[in-house]
Amino acid sequence: MATDLTSPSFQQTLARPAVVSGRGLFHGIEAKVRLLPAEENTGIVFRRTDLKWRPEVRAHVDHVSAAARRTILESSNGAVVETVEHLMAALAGLRIDNCVVEINAIEVPAVDGSCLPFCDAILEAGINQQTAQRSILVIEEPQCVNDRANAQWIEAIPSMNGIPTVDYQLDYGPTAPFSPQSFAVQLTPEQFLNEIAAARTFVLVEEVEALQARGFGRHLTGKDLVVFNTDGTVVDNKLRWADEPVRHKILDCIGDLALCGRSFSGHVVASRSGHKLNHVMAKTLSTIEQGTPMLSRAA
Template sequence: MGNSYVGAKQTTLSQSVVMTGVGVHSGAPVSITLHPADADSGINFLVSKDGKDVEIQAHCDFIKNLTLCTILGSECGAVVATVEHLMSALRGLSIDNVLVEIDNGEVPIMDGSAMPFVRAIEEVGLKDLDAPRSFIKVLKPIRVEENGCWGELLPYNGFRLDVEIDFETPVIGRQRFNSDLNPGVFREELARARTFGFMEQVEGLWAAGRALGASLENTVAIDKDKVLNREGLRWDDEFVRHKALDAVGDLALAGSPLLCSYKSYRGGHALNAKAISTLLADKDAWTKVSVPAVPAHVIEHHSDGHVGDGQGAAVLSAANFAADRN
């Protein structure tokens, strides 16, 4: 891709960018603005509650509900729903600090994938901040299980996903995504994968006042053994790619990028969140490491905001340095 983006420093957006859409659960129009943010501030959501501005940190400590989407909330009762695909885009592109202002309680679903967020972010581009990026380095295996589903965080010099799903419907069946991840892989292999749902569940959701904004514009709909969307699938294994996209966003709720390999079998938001909170609760299982300073002559600055493959290599070398220090 021509750009070598060295991931030693924290990043934010070069300027603010606005997006509009509908909330998949509320069905209501919503506008979000991604603002640049200071180093070490992380990803935060700015919502309004009883006329007051409230910030909600994108961290697993603030998860309120995971039934259908990821809902974060503050102590005062302010909430923000459906954060997962935006979180995935931010983490997938290695963006550390952003303030996400939302006017209507839910991140818009857009086309059901992370690509509209990726495009909006690339429109304004990223900038480095004068602070080293720090990672959560997994030191020992963490395993969580739930009703025949399991997830494992394993020590690894880099970030790797190995996600497998197994559905009865022949439309999906057994699918696996197994790859090292960097912004280039995220953008090309995962970002366009859409969320999916089963028609037999939709009526129940609508009756419960959920999924009111769900449509064939933003969801791959499966009815028994066929896909209802006229345009078909973006990949034959779009389903597992979306699960991997979700995992990137869910693991981002650790608050810092991870150095680990994450394996899951039939996982989802709840399992991914459980893996992260189990890890963070075990202080012997992880440590914080920073990327060592990179000599200036090897840094090539990206000027067009496009996030290329280079960062993956930098993260990998950072991980190797980090391993030496422990």
């Protein structure tokens, strides 16, 4: 069946396999990802094809392993897949419910630092609507998680029109190379593709030096992601939007919240949150039984 990007009612998968290759952001290891069509109610499952027994890990917050600056999935059977958040955002943004992600290395390719190449590969392969209904979590009661020590919080509140929305406020403080930014987007596939999918990973130049001193990202140059100098200029690159950083934070948020295992209908407002707090909200959403909303909880 042809792709119907406007219909959120039924589950969707890819029409045929899609392939994306490239080096991982942190480890720099060349990897090939194959996005395979999957049966209804499969969800998103990663399979490490380079390991004996080809172990799998489901893309769910219950399998998130603690790590700085990225999202890592790990299962007890030895399947570890790092930096899944941008691929997860592409799948969630295009409303792919079911997909087996075969990967032959530990880390998902960084591509251009955004998730647009994943979206392009998925759209090129085509999207098939399936017959099972999607499971959509309707946010009926406000949910709030926060990290007071770092002045971060995320709130999920009911949506007036049923369309999921993510609203993000970014503020790196008075010494940051860019001013505070805020952006909001309705999570339709069209809006996701037009406003969010191409927003790239960004770092501050001093963060690059610290990461490289720890052995991460030594292969990276200013062409591979957005590196901000302390004066707000960008190293060897150009911004795609003046507010590209806040758009990328929304991309990360979408990818991380998808780990709750369901689509949601609600309005998410996030302030300064990163992967760690995003995972706390994903966990909160994952534990809501529809019709009996859980109480809000703090991080």
